[in-house]
Amino acid sequence: MKTRATGLNPHNRFQTIVTDRDVDDGWHHAPEDDLNPDSLATEVVNETVRSIISRNTSPDVPFDQSINPYRGCEHACIYCFARPTHAYWDMSPGLDFETRLIAKPNAARKLREELDKPGYRVSPIALGVNTDAYQPLERKRRITRELLEVLLEYRHPVSIITKGALILRDLDLLSELADQGLCSVRISLTTLSNDLKRRMEPRTAAPATRLKMIEQLAGAGIPTGIIIGPVIPFVNDQEIEAILTAAASAGATRASWIMLRLPLELDELFTDWLQRHFPQRAEHVMNRIRDLRGGKSYDATFGRRMTGTGPYSDLIRQRFSKKARQLGLNLHEAEPLRNDLFRRPAGEQMGLW
Template sequence: MKTRATPLNPKNRFQPIVTDRECDDGWYQDPADETCPDSLATEVTDEQVRSIISRNQSPDVPFDQSINPYRGCEHACIYCFARPTHAYWDMSPGLDFETRLIAKPNAAEQLRRELDKPGYRVSPIALGINTDAYQPIEKKREITREILKVLAEYRHPVSVITKGALILRDLDLLSELADQGLCSVSVSLTTLDNTLKRQMEPRTAAPATRLKIIRELSAAGVPTGIILAPVIPFINDHEIEAILEAAAGAGAQRASWIMLRLPLELDELFQDWLQRHFPERAGRIMNRIRDLRGGKSYDAKFGRRMTGTGPFADLVRQRFSQRARQLGLNLHRAEPLRGDLFKRPGGEQMALL
């Protein structure tokens, strides 16, 4: 599939009955036969949500509130840990995740309602965690921008994670929030290799563009860092030092990393991708991944799921920490986003609780 990470649509694990149509059965296919296209258009369905702030108590993530303006992600990253969540909507974590999206057009309106509740307690909201808030359809829908407008109006702290160049469109709002200590941005920077980027993250911004995002956000006074996520053994781990150097040169202040995670259907999708793009080392890569996860493809235990365990995980940690320290990244503890400025438009102000 052109500009898609996977041609597979593995069954939804919640469906008892599955029907598949096999396009390539080994027989000649007429190139004009549109029943087996080489690309698929993106379909978007609207959902009128009744709640927009998601909450979690995971001890290994630095936030307890998040907002996702979209379900599914057109960026099509093959490694995306959120792919299995598409099964909850009776769709496949494979090609459906990339092509059948759900937008939340009333997100900003619902956010206003939730912030207005008397019992609401201020805590930074992470924007675009499960799926990227600045994926391509945001250019037309502007749901993320409307959310940022509400957060700016309420003086509410927000952190953003993205690999989409569209974030620069909202530099006015982000810089306004940052001026008050209410905003930070993390850019996902996984590789500096354009070819690998196209194979692994087909519809994301190019590496050079992501460095430009870091430069422009930093120049505008927005605290900006990077996340090298995921680190994939024998795919991009050799780039750790180069990625950190490029990020620091672009003005990043902080950097972190996450090891590849392969929950549920993502295991099958990623292994198929390996066989298509790196068949000569697919077995070696999977063996190392299993070494990191106690012999399995994935270990969901808190404290382990983000980093893995064993000698390779220790080596990645040491390499990353040493080069980051040499480059002046993470030298100072990040200033927490302010919660004491929160103010409802009606006039009630509330300190962080």
């Protein structure tokens, strides 16, 4: 059975809940548990949401509307910036984030309601930003597919970020959207190493699988790119050129990068992970991260939070840009998603009466 990324369930900032892995509670611990926590079954509860579209005005992201079909993520990426959001539900950003998930079964119905509002302003919706819309739970729940069906019906533009191979299940919908200029996909590709992937993103698709995803998506006519997110000093930064080369060979036409961010409880979780998996370089990694953030582990300032500042950030930017140019990536402006095709299905408004 696959492992989890962290064994910690640290205090969240709203409620004092914590577990201690050093206490002998009588349960069996596998010999390799010094690197990987015991596997736990995933628990899922439903949330009946009042609205489904989230809006933001951040200058650091290329969208102002997003939808997250799930809260928490079984992909268990140790670096996930969304982990601290689990604290709002009185759960830990640690192991709870990976094992105690919340699904939104009425998401498609709420999306219809919002798109039917007379004052709705069409703008591309980013699908699966905080947590992956194609995490394993989607195979049974199919909430993401239901949302795509609504977006296709309304001819609404959508962009997707994922590292889940399940996206290939929806090639039919994505291809039809792309044919109308309504869809683009970004695959999160952080390493080409199976070993690092297993440690860092234990329940995600293998690197080779993600390259095949890019190949199949691009082959289906869907504008496809990658995000190297995050770049982690002395962990995966040496792979930037190799990742870009592999992605371009698979058919990606665009690429971007994001520096590691450690907001709130994520600082403790990531530091613990470093100590368990890379003890000899852990201090070196954290020192470089603090150099990027003005001596702190995180700086939320717009314009700096995604890349950091200083010589190391400049070096990563230069390396990335040079290789991307050599490979012909990002040669043109980002493909525009069309807003002018939006329509409300015939009879939809009459059906409300």
